[in-house]
Amino acid sequence: MGAPVTLDRFILEGQRAHPAATGELSLLLMRLAVAGKRIASELAVADIRRTHGSAGTENVQGEEQKKLDVRANDILVETFDYGGLVSFVASEELEEPHVYRGDATNARYAVLFDPLDGSSNIDVNGTLGTIFSIRPRRDGTEADLLRPGTEQVAAGYILFGPAVLFVYTSGDGAHVFALDPSIGEFLLVRRGIRMPRQGRGYAVNEGRRAGWSDGDRSYVEYLKQRDEPTGRPYSTRYSGSMVGDVHRILGEGGVYLYPADASSGRASGKIRLLYESHPLAFVVEQAGGRASTGTARVLDLAPKKLHDRIPIAIGGPVEIEMYERFTRGVGAAERG
Numbered sequence: 001m002g003a004p005v006t007l008d009r010f011i012l013e014g015q016r017a018h019p020a021a022t023g024e025l026s027l028l029l030m031r032l033a034v035a036g037k038r039i040a041s042e043l044a045v046a047d048i049r050r051t052h053g054s055a056g057t058e059n060v061q062g063e064e065q066k067k068l069d070v071r072a073n074d075i076l077v078e079t080f081d082y083g084g085l086v087s088f089v090a091s092e093e094l095e096e097p098h099v100y101r102g103d104a105t106n107a108r109y110a111v112l113f114d115p116l117d118g119s120s121n122i123d124v125n126g127t128l129g130t131i132f133s134i135r136p137r138r139d140g141t142e143a144d145l146l147r148p149g150t151e152q153v154a155a156g157y158i159l160f161g162p163a164v165l166f167v168y169t170s171g172d173g174a175h176v177f178a179l180d181p182s183i184g185e186f187l188l189v190r191r192g193i194r195m196p197r198q199g200r201g202y203a204v205n206e207g208r209r210a211g212w213s214d215g216d217r218s219y220v221e222y223l224k225q226r227d228e229p230t231g232r233p234y235s236t237r238y239s240g241s242m243v244g245d246v247h248r249i250l251g252e253g254g255v256y257l258y259p260a261d262a263s264s265g266r267a268s269g270k271i272r273l274l275y276e277s278h279p280l281a282f283v284v285e286q287a288g289g290r291a292s293t294g295t296a297r298v299l300d301l302a303p304k305k306l307h308d309r310i311p312i313a314i315g316g317p318v319e320i321e322m323y324e325r326f327t328r329g330v331g332a333a334e335r336g
């Protein structure tokens with residue numbers, strides 16, 4: 001076994017393959033890794049320090065903020081507040097982008113994040129993740145972000161589970177690093193991951209089924225029917241954290257769904273386009289998977305507003321193609 005490949009080494013070696021690179025994106029990714037370690041250490045002692053629980057505030061979508069949502073957001077905002085790498089950041093937890101001043105005014109990048117995805121898992125020591133997306137700065141205004149996901153320069157997530165993982169893509173494959181706590185470094189564990197074309201699990205909150213469309217309902221019923229030649233029935237695997245579920249799907253295949261839900265007034269579903277859907281779609285596509293609303297490729301969509309949501313199905317190509325058929329109303333008919 002050779003020397004372990006640290007995240008920094010991997011990023012710097014990747015940078016050398018792009019002679020025009022300035023090194024700024026590399027620094028930015030390394031800073032995200034440091035932010036991830038800081039958030040991981042806050043999570044590790046949250047029960048002891050009594051930093052679990054509600055912050056007593058709501059985010060712009062009217063959702064309860066936990067103290068650790070706010071803390072993770074603050075850590076990420078601080079992370080880019082020096083060195084002129086990032087012009088502004090936008091966060092699921094902030095109504096407006098946070099603009100950096102001074103040498104950052106003309107910085108090349110904007111960073112978007114969901115600081116702690118899966119907040120309902122915070123108080124029960126469940127899986128959580130920080131999702132990030134890096135985009136080029138154009139005018140330095142919010143309009144820079146109201147653009148398709150294909151414009152992301154890099155994206156990924158830091159997963160807080162039994163191990164802390166850093167998963168990212170900058171467009172040449174998706175790579176996985178695990179934090180070795182004994183040395184405080186992320187080490188490469190999987191380069192250029194490829195997900196299975198078809199899996200055996202599906203992740204969806206079936207408690208919300210009453211508000212789904214007929215297509216969504218029949219698709220999930222289809223996954224549960226027994227039919228060995230087509231690999232069914234699927235097993236339910238839903239954690240309450242999209243990033244945790246998508247990470248499982250990267251390894252095992254399958255599908256995560258968050259459909260439009262008419263019963264709770266979520267006509268566009270719950271998942272935010274910029275902070276969750278675009279970055280996870282970028283990673284999943286790089287691993288051979290797909291992300292779709294049922295009628296459109298997620299990465300092709302541009303939001304009208306910063307906090308727009310979309311219905312999403314993300315996972316293996318076999319599952320997403322079938323989902324699109326059900327959305328068109330032809331899934332059941334084709335099966336005869």
Ligand code: AFP
Nearest residue numbers: 116117118119120205240241242243
């Ligand atoms: P929170 O971070 O606000 O808990 O939202 C997490 C999330 O966006 C996604 O990660 C989950 O899969 C989904 O929402 C859970 O939503 P439900 O509680 O409606 O199932």
